[in-house]
Amino acid sequence: MATTTIKVDSEVRDRLAALARERGCTIGDLVRNLADTTPTRDELDARHRAAVEYIRGHLVPDFDESDVAAGRRLWDDLKAGKLTSI
Structure with a gap:
């Protein structure tokens, strides 16, 4: 396999080297x-389309974009450390 060079600044190179060293690669x-x-x-x-189709086909036939939006809001709240009622 042919190799190539990518240009990154020295900070990025040093960080990549440290990460690689920690992982032994x-x-x-x-x-x-x-x-x-x-x-x-x-x-x-x-993946999103496949997940929505699976949910509609196997779990919630009337699953729609408002459900997707509610799921996104819940996920964002959880990531932010907020407890919300479902």
Whole structure:
């Protein structure tokens, strides 16, 4: 496999080196793992559509965008440490 060079500032390089060292791998392996495990926006959108279709098909036939929005608000509140009533 061919390799290439990416340009980053020295702070980023040093951080990547420290992260790679802690994980016992190379910077290249670290970047490859990031690329392999981080979904793209299209992949996230496809997961979202599949999840909504599953919910509609198996759990809540009338599940709609207002339910999705309520779920987002709940998740945001939980991340912010707020307890909300469902």
